[in-house]
Amino acid sequence: MLDQLLQLVRDNAQDAVVANPAVPNDQNEAVIGEATKTVATGLQDALASGNLKDVMGLFNSNGQVDNSNPVVNNISGNLIGNLQEKFNLNGGTAASIAGSLIPAVLGSLVKKTNDPNDNGFSLDGIFSSLTGGSTQGLNLGGLLGKFAGGLDKDGDGDVDLNDLTSMISNGAKQQQSGGGLGGLLGGLFGK
Structure with missing residues (x-):
């Protein structure tokens, strides 16, 4: 899943990272890698801390990412901190990158996951990967319906x-x- 997520970040990083003059060209791949790691870790941490409702709410959004979702906020905040610390980017630049990249990547992930014609991502596969296989065999699509159904x-x-x-x-x-x-x-x- 990490390779597929990396590709999603690359697909969405053109304006936010590659064409951004504040990010040196020799650091583009490293910033993209950091964003990928931050998204994966953020989703994993949300699940590990019992924040299932917000994670499932994200995947129930049809690709329209709610920036007020705590999962989105945490991932964006973590990326801002990581970009400042690891790449010495100023706060405004880091916030701009996270603010455009994280919602776009999560939106793409959700759309691909919810698209029955796209077998690159599945909700079951994502959760299994993030939890080390502990959700294997569960019908997460059905569980998502229960969250949507109330x-x-x-x-x-x-x-x-x-x-x-x-x-x-x-x-x-x-x-x-x-x-x-x-x-x-x-x-x-x-x-």
Whole structure:
């Protein structure tokens, strides 16, 4: 997946990096590589920290990336810091690169993932790669549909611990009868 992600970054880096006079030409590939690593690490960290709702929300966007999504903000912020630290770019230049590159790359990733005619990316493949294979065998497309369909079980406008408790309780009942959401969540969290 990293090679495919690198290609997405390259495809979107022409204006933000390659044609940017603030980025020396001999550093273009290194900046593109750093952006690729930052996107992959940002998605991986979001999953590892339990930020599944925002990651799934990103992939449910049909390619229209919501810049207020915490995952997008974290990846952009990390890239800004990395560009300043590793390439000695000033804050404005680093913010400009991250502000145009990250939404474009994530938008392309989401579009390719959601395109049934493009088998280069799949939601299952991305999550499996990011989690070291721990989501293998899960129907993440179905899980995404559940997020889109509303996991807000208590109707308070958010998905929180109360909703998760309700889902696990109902899932445990379903699991006793052979599967259900409890089994799915158990597999997702390694239990």
